[in-house]
Amino acid sequence: MKKNDVLTAEITAIGSNCEGIAKVDGIVCFIPFSLLGEKVEFKVLKVNKNIAFCKLLDVLTPSEDRVRPLCKFYTKCGGCQLQHVRQKAEFKIKSNIIKDCFKKIAGLEVEVNPIVKSENEYGYRNxxxxxxxxxxxxxxxxxxxxxxxxxxxxxxxxxxxxxxxxxxxxxxxxxxxxxxxxxxxxxxxxxxxxxxxxxxxxxxxxxxxxxxxxxxxxxxxxxxxxxxxxxxxxxxxxxxxxxxxxxxxxxxxxxxxxxxxxEFLGIKYPVFPESFMQVNDSVKERLYADVIKRLELNENSVVIDAYSGAGIMTAMMAKTAKKAIGIEVIPEAVKAGDELAVLNKLSDKMTNICALCEEVLPDVIAKEKAENGSISVVLDPPRKGCDDKVLSAIIKAMPDKIVYVACSPQSLARDVGILTGSLAWTNGELKRVENFVPRYEIESVTPYDMFPKTKHVETLVALKRV
Ligand SMILES: C[S@@+](CC[C@H](N)C(=O)[O-])C[C@H]1O[C@@H](n2cnc3c(N)ncnc32)[C@H](O)[C@@H]1O
Missing domain, CATH: 2.40.50.1070 (OB fold (Dihydrolipoamide Acetyltransferase, E2P))
Incomplete structure (x- = not known):
């Protein structure tokens, strides 16, 4: 196989970027915008050892899941990857990606709950x-x-x-x-x-x-x-x-x-140009409500909200808990969190720390654990996931509950692998641990369709100390 070859093949799998995969002469061909079971004609753009990156030319036998994309710029602009797919099939692709990540990266078999739908499939991005x-x-x-x-x-x-x-x-x-x-x-x-x-x-x-x-x-x-x-x-x-x-x-x-x-769930919050906000309002509200529900908070609870953004979830936790501590690196977002605490009369129960989680969380978690005994942690990191210093400190303190919100299933699977014990660092390499005794039980894995029609998916994982 070489560059510019035009070939036909059947799609036998879907890759982690939602592209179709076909195998030709032992070479794995990635063909974006094709679907499982379809016979397609494609052009080879680049061959790299046993992998080929290809362009879809024609769908010879279309899948029943194929629909006409709404956007006239679809396949040109890099924004969407799944407009050509019926919603039910899109959900299946996303659930399978999450399941596969847990299996392949962390060696964990997980049940994935039905995906939580967006109110709108289109016109949702804020x-x-x-x-x-x-x-x-x-x-x-x-x-x-x-x-x-x-x-x-x-x-x-x-x-x-x-x-x-x-x-x-x-x-x-x-x-x-x-x-x-x-x-x-x-x-x-x-x-x-x-x-x-x-x-x-x-x-x-x-x-x-x-x-x-x-x-x-x-x-x-x-x-x-x-x-x-x-x-x-x-x-x-x-x-x-x-x-x-x-x-x-x-x-x-x-x-x-x-x-x-x-305003949401009784919390009024300012939105500034620079603070992080989830991009889909209807899904954001379901996700936040579910995070709070999963924590099972009461008036004695102490929660650390790591990667807390503008502090909206921290405030929601502080409403019920004894104390909620947010850690966020962007000063303007922390300022928004402080304003939100005053606005919602939560200043006595909510603290926003402006720092890198890897620098302050180890001390904060050790102190709260020593003072309170039982604590919970919420993790909502950027795509690259949590720093190892953060995960190590959590493993040392062993909070009762961990709720992890992730926009990258790959980073999520790796970090949950480390937290449960299926993965561990040995000589600078992250390796599978055979016959590990889990530190945490995976209570639930729930995808949220925060980004319909794109390859992205948000996932909430609830972990309970064994
Ligand atoms: C996915 S957002 C989550 C924000 C918040 N939980 C929410 O739902 O609005 C991740 C946040 O982590 C912050 N962040 C990124 N790296 C960080 C680090 N190493 N330490 C602390 N905060 C960090 C980003 O600025 C961003 O606000």
């Missing part, structure tokens, strides 16, 4: 990130092609909240009218880099990321935005670095109040 680039002196606004900095110019995105389509229109008009300079990755020149938008129950936080300090024509931009939106804030973000990080550290509000309040 956050949009639009790159803006100047390519060959032509200004472009849209979304990136998969694994690239080339732009697919779009006028709508079907998984985003429909109101964001007007943001695209407004910025297209602004750029065309003012001919403002747009960013080029190769020269690291040009001003406009990204627009990031958040919807907080119909009110918008519009963040303009610039490769500089001043936004020219800003009054004209406000004029244009006023024509589209009732209530919004316009915030300038400076990011002069040439890397893959979208937001820089400096935010300046140039129109509106710069944040909005939201």
């Amino acid at each position: 956050k949009m990130q639009l790159p803006i680039r100047s390519i060959n002196s032509v200004n472009q606004i849209g979304l990136f092609y998969e694994n690239s900095h080339r732009i697919v110019e779009i006028d709508e995105c079907v998984i985003q909240k429909p109101i964001f389509n007007d943001v695209i229109k407004a910025f297209k008009l602004f750029i065309a009218e003012t001919q403002i300079s747009c960013y080029n990755d190769e020269s690291n020149a040009g001003l406009l880099k990204h627009v990031v938008v958040r919807d907080v129950k119909g009110k918008l936080l519009i963040i303009v990321v610039i490769n500089g300090k001043e936004l020219p024509f800003k009054d004209r931009l406000i004029d244009i935005l006023n024509g589209y939106f009732e209530e919004y804030s316009l915030i300038l973000n400076e990011n002069t670095k040439n890397n893959n990080v979208i937001l820089g550290n400096k935010f300046t509000v140039i129109y509106g109040q710069g944040y909005y309040y939201d």
